Amino acid sequence: MQKVNDDTKNQIESNYNIENEDISNFIANDYNLLTNDSSQTQEKLLITLLKSLLNQKINKLEHSIFNKLKNIKSIETKLSKIFPNGIIQFNYYIYNEYKELNELLKQKKFQEADKITQKYLLKLAHRTTINQKEWIYFTEIDLIPAYDLFVIDLLWKIYSENKFGISIQRNIWLSYNQNWNTFLEKIGWSHQGKMKRYPDEFTWDISAPKGHLPLFNQIRGNQVLLSLFQHHIWITNYYI
Numbered sequence: 001m002q003k004v005n006d007d008t009k010n011q012i013e014s015n016y017n018i019e020n021e022d023i024s025n026f027i028a029n030d031y032n033l034l035t036n037d038s039s040q041t042q043e044k045l046l047i048t049l050l051k052s053l054l055n056q057k058i059n060k061l062e063h064s065i066f067n068k069l070k071n072i073k074s075i076e077t078k079l080s081k082i083f084p085n086g087i088i089q090f091n092y093y094i095y096n097e098y099k100e101l102n103e104l105l106k107q108k109k110f111q112e113a114d115k116i117t118q119k120y121l122l123k124l125a126h127r128t129t130i131n132q133k134e135w136i137y138f139t140e141i142d143l144i145p146a147y148d149l150f151v152i153d154l155l156w157k158i159y160s161e162n163k164f165g166i167s168i169q170r171n172i173w174l175s176y177n178q179n180w181n182t183f184l185e186k187i188g189w190s191h192q193g194k195m196k197r198y199p200d201e202f203t204w205d206i207s208a209p210k211g212h213l214p215l216f217n218q219i220r221g222n223q224v225l226l227s228l229f230q231h232h233i234w235i236t237n238y239y240i
Helices: 006-016 028-034 039-055 060-070 073-082 086-097 099-106 110-125 138-143 146-159 166-175 180-186 223-229
Strands: none
Touching (some): 039 060, 039 099, 039 146, 086 099, 099 146, 110 138, 138 223
């Protein structure tokens, strides 16, 4: 992968007051986004920032990217939703609330990440109740805070290069006119109308079909997953 050359380093240091050591390991294409003000680069720049925040401590580079994005009107609302308290608090939240999931996904330990995802969702759905059961009822899905659902989905998307995640699954479901049989076949949860057996018949690496992970138990039907697909998060402005 192409690293930032000396001329590019000098340009970034001059324009954004970033120290040399902070940019020495970044990819040149990412830095080109910093000097490009076209609307087409905004989402790429946001993804670059998110990836950086998930993988390292915050330095001047992250602050510079964040400050650049804050000055772009068309992305201002989305930015305020993703980082309501700034990038330092976002970084703190990830490493305190979702550190285990972040690390498992970073290491591509998808089966372990799938298990911890279910635990997170269960805890979030029951956080305001005394419910102690070990599954989520579909009527409890809307109790899951939008921001936490966003973070969980974001982690899956970032570490799978947009191959896995609840929003990915939802988009596939919508693309097949909400046809469950076609959807389940497409994401590799069923074959010829028969549900696959957990865990051996599922694929726990990046070669899996798009939308394959995270898994959701279909033994009790599709109401839980349907409720997730209908969660109010998907109509908010901060989804990427």
